[in-house]
Amino acid sequence: MDGPLKSSPKQLSMKKLLRPVAATGLLFLATESAKTDTAVEGFELSVRYCSRCHVIGDFNRLGGIGNSPSFNWMVKSDDWRERFMTFYMRRPHPVFARVPGYPLWSNSDPYYPPFEVTLEEIEAITEYAGTLQVTQ
Ligand code: HEC
Secondary structure (H helix, E strand, O other), X not given: OOOOOOOOOHHHHHHHHHHHHHHHOHHHHHHHHHHOOHHHHHHHHHHHHOOOOOXXXXXXXXXXXXXXXXXXXXXXXXXXXXXXXXXXXXXOXXXXXXXXXXXXXXXXXXXXXXXXXXXXXXXXXXXHHHHHHHHO
């Protein structure tokens, strides 16, 4: 669960990987994901759950919504890992992000379709976000 998420040689391969992804998108990813790299899984999850609001890298450099910080920007802060691992407790996410085993954090009407992520998936997303530190 709290295994080390140290930066690793994976960063290099992700760097190579993400360039073509920007060009050819998910089609490329579909074949590449056979590698079952945690960071690749994290990328797919970020596309599915986060990219509507956040710029998550080259995939949607011009996307996201104005008041959401980009992943590229967030990973520059010293405590970014902590922030990613606990994003579901941080505004505005408690309204729409659910983690199994955690109580409902908010009963407000979700203005965004609610989704469920596991802690493992959040780790994968965090691992992916870490790869942005070297591509920027
Ligand atoms: C509906 C839009 C929306 C979605 C979907 C969304 N976010 Fe956010 N997120 C935001 C906004 C807006 C902020 C800025 C909040 C603020 O500055 O108060 C934010 C801030 C953050 C922060 C910084 C929080 C802090 O307190 O430092 C992290 C980390 C984050 N998001 C991660 C994620 C991840 C990971 C996902 C996908 C699993 C995701 N977000 C999905 C809107 C969204």
